[in-house]
Amino acid sequence: MPSRLGVAGLSSPGIEGSRMPLETSGASQPWRRALRMQRLAMAGLFLMNLMAVLPAILVIGMIVFRGLGGLSWNFLTTMPSQGMRAGGILPAIVGTLELVGLTTIFALPMGVLSAIYLTEYARENILTRIVRLAIVNLAGVPSVVYGLFGLGLFVVFCRFGTSLLAGALTLAIMILPVIITASEEALRSVPKSFRDVSLSLGASRWQTIRHAVLPFAIPGIMTGTILGIGRAAGETAPILFTVAAFYLPRLPKSLFDQAMVLPYHLYVISTQIPNIPETQRYGTALVLLLLVLSMNMLAVVLRARFRRKRQW
Numbered sequence: 001m002p003s004r005l006g007v008a009g010l011s012s013p014g015i016e017g018s019r020m021p022l023e024t025s026g027a028s029q030p031w032r033r034a035l036r037m038q039r040l041a042m043a044g045l046f047l048m049n050l051m052a053v054l055p056a057i058l059v060i061g062m063i064v065f066r067g068l069g070g071l072s073w074n075f076l077t078t079m080p081s082q083g084m085r086a087g088g089i090l091p092a093i094v095g096t097l098e099l100v101g102l103t104t105i106f107a108l109p110m111g112v113l114s115a116i117y118l119t120e121y122a123r124e125n126i127l128t129r130i131v132r133l134a135i136v137n138l139a140g141v142p143s144v145v146y147g148l149f150g151l152g153l154f155v156v157f158c159r160f161g162t163s164l165l166a167g168a169l170t171l172a173i174m175i176l177p178v179i180i181t182a183s184e185e186a187l188r189s190v191p192k193s194f195r196d197v198s199l200s201l202g203a204s205r206w207q208t209i210r211h212a213v214l215p216f217a218i219p220g221i222m223t224g225t226i227l228g229i230g231r232a233a234g235e236t237a238p239i240l241f242t243v244a245a246f247y248l249p250r251l252p253k254s255l256f257d258q259a260m261v262l263p264y265h266l267y268v269i270s271t272q273i274p275n276i277p278e279t280q281r282y283g284t285a286l287v288l289l290l291l292v293l294s295m296n297m298l299a300v301v302l303r304a305r306f307r308r309k310r311q312w
Contacts, residue, residue: 063285070283079249080260084269085276087249089284094251095164095259096233096291099243102168102255103175103232108225110172111179115221118180119187120209139177146174147238155242165255167243174238175228182224186217215306222303226296233292236263246272262288 078088122128150170160166190213198208236244244264252259266284269276 060289063282063289066278067282067284067286070277070279071286075280075283076287080247081249084247084265084273085280089260089262089265089287091248091251092260092262092265092284093287093291095243096262096288098164098252098259099167099171099239099261100229100233100295102164103171104225104229106168106172107175107179107228107232111176111224111228112183112221114176115180115183115187116209116214119184120205120213135177135180139181142237143174143235144237146170147241149173150238151241161256162241162243162245162258163256164243164252164259167239167259167261170238170242171232171235174235175232178228178231179221179224182227183217183221186220186223187213189220190216219303219307222299222306226299226303229295229299230292233295234263234288236267239264262291 075088076093077090079090081087118128118132122131147170150166150173154160154166154169155162158166160169194212194216195208198212199205203211239261243259244261245258246268248258248260262284266281266288269284270281
């Protein structure tokens with residue numbers, strides 16, 4: 001009996017030791033397969049991202065490479081001449097800045113106040129759902145439709161004429177859905193406890209929104225504003241009907257003046273003016289690109305600053 005126990009005691013470790021590598025090898029197979037699939041998925045995602053970003057990098061690189069030689073102080077600060085074949089693009093730069101600034105002044109307050117009403121005051125009913133559905137649908141309307149709407153309402157009916165005011169109001173209506181949607185999401189992201197604590201301390205509904213909700217929603221609101229400004233600055237169809245001048249070698253003096261605008265000016269010199277230097281076309285495109293990027297960067301910096309100040 002002791003001999004059998006001894007034999008069993010001696011033989012058991014050997015049997016267990018012989019089984020361990022088999023069990024470990026079998027358990028490692030699914031793990032290795034999962035690791036292989038994870039690497040394939042990561043490679044696929046990286047490839048998709050590269051395919052999405054690479055065309056934009058190539059386009060920007062081509063514009064910078066071909067347009068950098070056309071940039072000069074004279075090009076940026078003088079009036080066009082010789083039927084836009086010579087001179088600079090100062091009226092188009094000033095007109096674009098004024099148009100985008102007026103668009104932001106009109107669209108931002110309307111968009112934020114509309115989002116505040118829909119989020120904080122409006123009851124959830126069929127009318128509110130219809131309004132939200134209309135806002136979402138308006139975001140997908142082609143820009144040329146907004147241009148025709150602005151032509152009929154502001155240029156003809158309101159008798160603003162082809163002017164900065166008509167163009168800015170048209171662009172403001174066009175980017176309103178983006179600002180309203182982004183502002184609504186930003187307001188909803190603020191915790192409900194902020195509102196409850198403010199109301200429990202005796203603050204009114206507007207005081208709660210003004211001091212306990214809106215400051216924390218500003219970064220999200222700035223995101224919608226960035227997207228809207230970027231779209232407004234690069235649009236051609238709406239301004240074609242409402243504000244853009246084909247050739248106007250002077251600066252606008254009032255809200256009711258026409259103006260040269262960079263997107264339309266780029267279209268004109270690329271399709272309507274023969275024998276124009278290539279550096280002038282790509283130089284104009286580069287200026288428009290830098291202008292839009294500068295506006296976006298300014299908005300991003302402001303958003304980051306507000307985000308650092310207001311954290312929870």
